[in-house]
Amino acid sequence: MLDIILKRRSIREFSDKEIAKSDLLDLVKCGFMAPSARAQESRDFVIIDDKEILNKLSEVSIGAKVLARAKAAIAVICPNVDSLTTPDMALEDLAAATENILLAATSKQIGSCWIGIAPNDERIEKASKILNLDNVSFVFSLIALGYPLSDDAFYIKDKVKENLIYWNKVE
Numbered sequence: 001m002l003d004i005i006l007k008r009r010s011i012r013e014f015s016d017k018e019i020a021k022s023d024l025l026d027l028v029k030c031g032f033m034a035p036s037a038r039a040q041e042s043r044d045f046v047i048i049d050d051k052e053i054l055n056k057l058s059e060v061s062i063g064a065k066v067l068a069r070a071k072a073a074i075a076v077i078c079p080n081v082d083s084l085t086t087p088d089m090a091l092e093d094l095a096a097a098t099e100n101i102l103l104a105a106t107s108k109q110i111g112s113c114w115i116g117i118a119p120n121d122e123r124i125e126k127a128s129k130i131l132n133l134d135n136v137s138f139v140f141s142l143i144a145l146g147y148p149l150s151d152d153a154f155y156i157k158d159k160v161k162e163n164l165i166y167w168n169k170v171e
């Protein structure tokens with residue numbers, strides 16, 4: 001598992017190989033398995049494998065262009081916050097689910113890239129409309145998916161900053 005975390009990278013160039021539906025469902029299951037505040041059900045998921053919808057989503061922001069090259073995507077959705085026990089922690093729940101999916105994808109050799117949507121109102125509105133969401137739920141993030149074009153797309157890059165690690169108190 002440590003190896004999966006260390007070699008996860010944002011992958012933005014994909015091969016033609018399709019992702020099996022069963023694998024996409026496995027990724028979503030891993031999204032549900034992420035922690036959430038007071039175990040609230042603060043996440044829905046939309047699996048997108050329709051090229052036309054991927055193309056529309058790729059127009060949501062400059063950073064979303066990668067979706068036009070992706071074989072599939074998963075939208076992490078915040079349901080109606082009025083239904084939640086701890087709505088002020090919903091964004092943390094949604095981020096945890098997004099990261100779980102990135103790691104699960106890496107474990108299956110599937111490339112992934114987190115496309116930031118929330119808290120940008122314009123992106124939320126555009127993406128939520130494309131996915132036909134009602135006015136009370138919204139897209140938190142999009143995850144572009146596909147098998148990497150390059151064989152060495154997963155690699156370990158040292159991002160650890162030793163000087164930012166403290167023990168017991170900040171000095």
Ligand SMILES: Cc1cc2nc3c(=O)[nH]c(=O)nc-3n(C[C@H](O)[C@H](O)[C@H](O)COP(=O)(O)O)c2cc1C
Binds near residue numbers: 009012062066
């Ligand atoms: C909240 C968030 C939003 C992001 N949005 C985008 C995006 O819109 N487009 C994109 O290509 N990458 C996006 N990324 C991926 C980052 O650019 C990437 O994680 C960062 O450059 C570090 O590279 P690494 O993921 O390979 O470690 C986002 C990442 C996070 C956590």
